[in-house]
Amino acid sequence: MPGARAGGVPPERTEETGPWVEKLWSAAASGDEYAALDTVRSALASGLDTETVLLDVIGAVQHRVGVEWAANRMSVADEHAATAINDRAIASLPPHRIPDRANGRVTVACVDGEWHALPARLLAEVLRLRGWHVDYLGAQVPSPHLITHLHRTGADVVALSGSLPTRLPTAHAAITACQAVGASVIVGGAAFGPGGRYAGRLGVQGWAPDARSAADLLSAGLAAPGAAHQVTDDLPHLSDQEYTLVKRSARQLVRHTFSALAERFPAMAAYDEEQRERTAEDLAHIVDFLCAALYVDDVGLFTGFLAWTADILTARGVPAASLLPSIDLLEEQLRDFPRTRDLLAHGHRALTEKIAADGTGQGKPV
Incomplete structure (x- = not known):
């Protein structure tokens, strides 16, 4: 059950499935539902079994949809349209056999x-x-x-x-x-x-x-x-109550961080409404992933999210370094929480190392 965007492992291509993947991708990416359904029917007629068409053709195309969105080569609207076409392609497949009661x-x-x-x-x-x-x-x-x-x-x-x-x-x-x-x-x-x-x-x-x-x-x-x-x-580490307390204060953390960014970076005064909304959304995502990392007590969850976000921002022309001030401000507010402070410190360090390795410069705060 891979993620609907770029999560999961892409199905392996073979000589049998590769051409059908390309045809279905072309149809889904261009929003041509009729061509997509024709491709699925033709793949079945060529001898591919239904499970292979589901997972190694439709599933492969859906994985590519996620990759293209993450790289900013596909808009959210186009991603939704392609996903809807893939869903319609699934519905067009032949009926299934009667369930075997022994299976459950x-x-x-x-x-x-x-x-x-x-x-x-x-x-x-x-x-x-x-x-x-x-x-x-x-x-x-x-x-x-x-x-x-x-x-x-x-x-x-x-x-x-x-x-x-x-x-x-x-x-x-x-x-x-x-x-x-x-x-x-x-x-x-x-x-x-x-x-x-x-x-x-x-x-x-x-x-x-x-x-x-x-x-x-x-x-x-x-x-x-x-x-x-x-x-x-x-998860016995939850007994320290850090997850509960940080989660309960999430909205306040986002509001305070947003306000502090506006005070620390006067250039934010020139942001239009959409830019301000996106900044608030990004701050909320940072806090949400921080809470999730606290919940499972895993540094890699938080640092992995920051690395992924850095790539997403870079693909959209926003320097990854713009994440650092927000992490600093959160750390200032959460200094009384040892596990949380440790997560933020690891996140700051990992992001700084990634920025240095990727050669991305400083930019406006997120």
Whole structure:
């Protein structure tokens, strides 16, 4: 269940799938739904099986959509249009066979707050192809509604997809609730870190890097969930309350940092409304990822986000060094929190080293 943008590992190209990937990419990138559907039908007619078309053609194109957006070669509107075309291509595939009751019932859903649903849908379609009874709930499923669904259907397994690490606390709560009603949980997507490094910390029964691996894992069988537990049983470092306190003050941190930037950098007075909104949004993202890193106690989550953001800004003509003043201001406000201060110091150092290595210059604050 790779992330809907550039997350996850791209499917490997072969001589069989490569030409179809290029044709579907051309259609999706140009917004030509008719050409896209014709490409999918032709790929099936050429002898490719449905799972291969789903994962190694449509999935490969969706991964490229994310890469092109990150490199600023595709607008948000174009990305959405291409994703919608890929979703329509999935819907055009032949009907699936009747579920095999011996396989069991799986609920596939996105973590609450997660809008990138296509990876989860790819998994749902693959599981149906393999004979599972699948309930696909789509994007942004609130945990209480997910649990109500499990009570009603008695699903054996829940497969949760997420692309944003900022949703990890919400995902953890959902995982714990699903296990409490007797369902095993498998997760996937960029939210759970490289190699699924955060999945294990959240106490799941399985993690998979992509839909094919997830289907194989389910076929092999998952362990039943253990006794009911609290989130601090999985993450004992949360007992220091730093995550809770910083999370509760997130809005205040963003407001104060924004105001301090305006005072420290008079050039902000010339920002138009859109620039000011983007600056506030970027500050909110920094604080959100800081909180997520506190939650799983992982420096790499925060430094990885800063490196990714630096690349995104550079691709859009904004110097990566513009992130540094915001980190400094946050550190000044959070000096009484040891783990938080340590994360910010690591982030500042990692970003400074990246800027030096990339040769990016100073610029306006983010």
